Amino acid sequence: QSALTQPPSASGSPGQSVTISCTGTSSDVGGYNYVSWYQQHPGKAPKLMIYEVTKRPSGVPDRFSASKSGNTASLTVSGLQAEDEADYYCSSYAGSSNFGIFGGGTKLTVL
């Protein structure tokens, strides 16, 4: 199964909003409401930011929101802060015989 497609980079100025897309197929993103988003700072472990398409774990700022339309999921970071600069990965369930697939990652730069 191919990786989900994410743009390699995204950027925005402090206070602005930025949206990162994650495109899959009807066999993964489009077929299930199980899209997750992870934030990874350099040298650190990934951190769950969004699960089940739109849900935020406790402790994740509400500046982070997400949605899905068809085979594409999106993560929006509003009110960008310097600490949001990191790599972001999407992930989707892809059926019971699959562990789930990741996107290639998007490097978010806060200008």
Added chain:
Amino acid sequence: EVQLVQSGAEVKEPGESLKISCKASGYSFTGYWIGWVRQMSGKGLEWMGIIYPADSDTRYSPSFQGQVTISADKSINTAYLQWSSLKASDTAMYYCARRIAGGGADYWGQGTLISVSS
């Protein structure tokens, strides 16, 4: 507090064996699948396999089937990832992670860096 604490970095030569660990605390170890994720330098994340510690039901990604062995000891709340014969291409950071519904992962270990070189 849920924690996954992994064993430390390793430097190995090709052909050597290795077993790294992931000790869980703060939750019922037998109630969740644990997975292992590989991240090669500068690259993305890949699921290697998962294990259900309650009964050691283990499943491998096709890319890693036969290359690694995943196990767990529920008596000490620890999952393992092992290699019988390392290759230079196994050089990477390896994370354990607690799986949630739909294949996501809500808690991650700090990672174990494996370097394989002659």
